Amino acid sequence: MRRTIFDLDVLRTFSTGMELGNFARAAEKLGRSTSAVSAQLKKLEEQAGTPIFRKAGRGLALTDAGETMLGYARRLLELNDEAAAAVHSVELEGWVRLGLQEDFGETLLPEVLGRFARAHPKVRIEARVVRNAELLERVTSGKLDLALAWSDGTLSAHCERIGEVPMCWIGPAEGQPGWHAASGEPMPLASLEAPCLLRSAATRALDAAGISWRLAFVSPSLGGLWAATAAGLGLTIRTPIGLPAKVRALAPEALGLPELPKLGLVLHRAEAELQPAAARLGELVLQSVHGALHGMAG
Numbered sequence: 001m002r003r004t005i006f007d008l009d010v011l012r013t014f015s016t017g018m019e020l021g022n023f024a025r026a027a028e029k030l031g032r033s034t035s036a037v038s039a040q041l042k043k044l045e046e047q048a049g050t051p052i053f054r055k056a057g058r059g060l061a062l063t064d065a066g067e068t069m070l071g072y073a074r075r076l077l078e079l080n081d082e083a084a085a086a087v088h089s090v091e092l093e094g095w096v097r098l099g100l101q102e103d104f105g106e107t108l109l110p111e112v113l114g115r116f117a118r119a120h121p122k123v124r125i126e127a128r129v130v131r132n133a134e135l136l137e138r139v140t141s142g143k144l145d146l147a148l149a150w151s152d153g154t155l156s157a158h159c160e161r162i163g164e165v166p167m168c169w170i171g172p173a174e175g176q177p178g179w180h181a182a183s184g185e186p187m188p189l190a191s192l193e194a195p196c197l198l199r200s201a202a203t204r205a206l207d208a209a210g211i212s213w214r215l216a217f218v219s220p221s222l223g224g225l226w227a228a229t230a231a232g233l234g235l236t237i238r239t240p241i242g243l244p245a246k247v248r249a250l251a252p253e254a255l256g257l258p259e260l261p262k263l264g265l266v267l268h269r270a271e272a273e274l275q276p277a278a279a280r281l282g283e284l285v286l287q288s289v290h291g292a293l294h295g296m297a298g
Contacts, residue, residue: 004047008080010040011073017041018062018070019290044069074291081287082119093122094277098285099138099147102222103242105129108148108292112284123277133195139268145278148285151264152197158269162286163293164262165239167201168249172230179235181211181256188216190234192225201260202237209258239263241292265289 017026017037027037045052052066062070100109113125128138132149139147140156151161171177179187187206191199206213216234219225229236230246237260240249252259267285274282 004049006047006073006076007040007043008076010044010047012077013037013040014044015070015073015077078115078287082115094275095124095126096146096275096278096281097126097128097144098281099128099130099135099144099149101132101135101149102129103239104148105222105242107242108285108288112281112288116281116284120277120280123281125281131192132197136268139270142270144268145270145274146282146285147268148289149266149268150197151266153264155266156268158272160267160269160286162265162267162289164264165241165293166262167198167237167239167260169252169255169257169260170229170236170238170243170247171250172232173246173248175232177235177250177255178232179255186212186214187257188234189213190217190219190225190228190236191215192222193218193220197263198237198239201263205258205260211256211258265293 013023013026013030013032016030017023020026020029023037023041024034027034030037032040041053048065048069050065051063052069053060054063054066055061109127109129113127116123116125128135128144130138132152135144135147135149136154136156138144179185181187189199189202189206191202203213217225217228219228225236226244226247228234230244235250235257243249250257267282267289269278269282273279
């Protein structure tokens with residue numbers, strides 16, 4: 001049996017195109033012509049020995065084999081980039097201070113820190129998992145090199161808008177939420193302490209829909225909020241990122257709740273040009289976040 005060896009350059013084009021949602025944009029980002037990108041995708045299907053795309057209206061969607069290929073492509077590229085960084089930056093040293101919103105503490109942080117530590121064992125990392133207001137204060141005052149935070153429209157001097165994440169109503173994973181708009185009762189709202197971007201978004205949406213509400217539970221931490229929501233003390237609002245198994249996203253129409261807007265996500269940098277170690281960690285954070293956002297879109 002002939003052994004198939006996939007071309008990493010082709011896999012990068014494939015992964016980039018799926019991440020951007022458009023292979024024309026991928027061609028522009030990668031500095032290739034659209035015809036060259038088309039040839040690469042044809043080569044990928046030939047190497048795979050099965051179709052990886054199917055027609056979907058006027059565009060393309062992935063087949064089951066294509067979905068499988070995309071997962072492996074990302075893993076191969078991550079390992080390739082990790083190896084390249086380890087070989088070429090083996091002497092990378094220093095200290096990096098990274099801040100993240102609580103939602104990313106248990107999902108993105110272990111992956112990013114693991115990849116970075118394997119490639120750059122001499123770099124010391126200080127990670128802070130705190131809320132938005134503290135993240136912004138720390139990065140603007142130079143106490144953090146990087147901060148991944150939700151966006152309230154406030155931009156720091158050196159920030160990069162990553163994308164938007166849908167907000168959703170959250171209830172207990174087991175059983176029914178125990179409240180419906182038709183009941184006429186105020187909706188029990190579980191929330192983090194103010195100021196909280198998502199709490200404000202929830203109350204604005206409820207007020208605009210003419211639905212009365214009451215604060216049923218207030219927590220200083222996300223862990224406390226998950227516990228209260230799982231126990232049925234109230235409904236809350238977050239994004240699909242980092243949801244524990246004890247809670248679930250609810251279909252708003254089933255409870256008579258309003259649809260919610262999307263929430264911007266921003267990577268703040270303390271300086272325009274970071275030290276090499278901080279710059280490399282920022283690259284890994286962006287890669288991981290883009291992968292998570294694409295996974296939600298899929």
